[in-house]
Amino acid sequence: MLVAFDTAVVISTITAFAFIHAGTGLVVTQIGVAALWLAVLTVLRTRSIDQIGAGITEYKRVVNAGWLSMGIIAVVAVVLEINELRTVLLVAVPIGTIGLLGERWILRRWLNGKARSGYHLSNVVVVGSAVDVAYARAQLQRSAVTTYNVVGTIIDSASNTDRQVIENDHYGMPQVHGIEFTVGLVTETGADAVIVAGPLGGGSNSVRELSWNLESTETQIILVSSLTNVAGPRIRVRPVDGLPMMHVDLPSFTGTTFVLKRTMDIIGSLFALFLLTPILLLLSVLVKRDSAGAVFFNQERVGLRGSHFKMLKFRSMVANAEELKDDLRADNEGNGVLFKMKHDPRVTKVGEWMRKHSLDELPQFYNVLRGDMSLVGPRPPLPDEVAAYTGHTERRLYIKPGLTGLWQVSGRSDLPEEEAVRLDLYYVENWSILGDFMIMWRTLKVMLNGKGAY
Template structure:
């Protein structure tokens, strides 16, 4: 590793001459299967992708309004035309709804393919369209408001959400092949750079591609890797714009506080403006999500306000109501399959169908958690002899090939069907559908530091730990995910976790 613009840097077994690196900007082009000429810059594909979303949004909004008009006025099928005021109403709803989709930034580059933020923007625009339509039609005494409010807009909003999900699947599919990736340079201390690269490589869903790293005043000489790829490393922060030009980066991510100071970041932003390169600052508040962060400038001083996490109140009432509704529906639908599983468990090995175990819930309250028995009846007594073979993380005990697991139990664990009786725990109020993993009393006794904050809300049947690796997670990552959820959960986030859980159950990764 050498200073930029003077010598050469080794990447794997190769080296690149970087003399005169900052003289010209090389625009890296990614192959694109639908672009003329077979190539497309990042900025260009973003424009085309946004244009495609605009066309689809327009078509679905128009279809929703047209369907409402046809349902409200079936006489059009006999050849009669809509009255001018009816056509005017349709035009007003269309324009207001499209304007709201733009106002809520549902097609902004920052939310494209990012999941919850994009869906939330579409859903909020739909809710605002319902409110605006109700107010406008009430003010003008229009007789068709109910059709829009209770049918047309809600149905079309669901169609828009499905459209965005399909578009995201398409985007993710092509990103796996190297298309549509934002190329980034990561800047900061070695510790911060390594953390950012690790998070991007494992958790971002291939939104970014790290093309280079600039480590401030690094003297270790160690290389970096993003997944399976080596990352070129440089040491002079003043040459960041030259690195951006050399690798055709779309953004620079500042991984943490720099010794060069805040003035350097400001000047770097001015320098990057010349090449339309984004400057992204990774917050040091690693356990704080966007909804809790607000920016308020005071006389030119940008202040970041972090709202306190809430562990009670109306949002939790809504969460509990959703738990009861979804759990009751699930129990009604699954009562026969659950009865069949219980019968198979009894026939597979001696012992009861259900396994009861004391777990720790909200605020340290103990409760009896229910599961389909997946081990032999003497599993608890056999545990002591297996302690020395523990493969679990931290205070957790896990064995990939646990001899206590029955033949049917192995299948139930891989598919997470052994967790189904916890629906009863949800109805009782011991658990939630989504939340931190329910710990054993022995695990809680071994907690240290802030780990006990996991107990501030009810544990869940599923959670971030379930959709991010399950038993493959190490202890620190499991705790980090649980603490992040406790402080930043949302209703929409819960719905997305439940959806992702269904996919994880099919994948079976990390389940043993």
């Protein structure tokens, strides 16, 4: 399907460009550009089975294919002095790349929809200690993208019997004790892959022998690294004499990418404030007419490297909300010191509606423009939250807090505290410009849905 749709998008883009750019008349050149572009998409493995359907790597490879195609076209245009190729370089390929990204997003939505219905999943058997197996299963089920369907588990333990003993775990799936029975369970369940969830009792030899035993079944082995919360682009594997060496790039908190991020913040916030001015004025009138008090609410939050700033929001509660908080503290449903109630009596009628769709946070584009916040980042914490930080939680402050972020698109106030911290730390360690665009896109859906907002 990807081959067919990619071909259709590329050919449609080049054909439309040739039709609009009347006078080109170089059919051979158009065919050559399309063939080159499709070849680059293939060479850069933009349709790799292990990347499509989840994560940002697929999108990054499509963008990289566009850049590489533009580079090759530029060289050919200069060497052969084909002036028409310059317009293709500046117009057709960038527009086509956007079309390819849109096509991939649509097909990904279709694939994920089928996966949620139980189709197009990889049936897997999870192998490891009881703790590692339980953790791997929990993470696979927690994932927003359904990819693997666990059809059985193998508990790595000393076997006291020479026969295969199968029992059902609490998920109702078959479970076997002893990795020597892996082949039998794989054959019985028809699994496509075996996930080794952690170190095995027999060491590295166990994994090697397991791979040899599974050769006859043509089952893939997937090794789960003990290094968690590290995004794929930061990991490179380089084998040295049969020993796979995993290189992990250190997270970056300065440099060119942060300049680009700040540039994106300035342009994005200016554009948003200009575009949303009528909506901001309307909401201001609604807030003022709904209840007595100021239109805006300033709340002290902690930003980059522990600096404090005033975060701007539309007032969504009664004017004396802070005075009433002590009377309601026993009903706190928030995470830690963050006070949250699903049915907070202090929230006004307009405020309840604004909160559901995150409209009360729109004035924070001004904080982004000022440099207090970023468009995407960790959730801006309260000073009391920061004072209660333990361990490495303060790493959330290594980059600017965001108007939106992984916390915003993953459940918001419904998330337990430890999961909210994990998502923020994951973002801090693995953020990227393309990842920010994906989070902003997902934010639009969350704003319309309103789930987890109170």
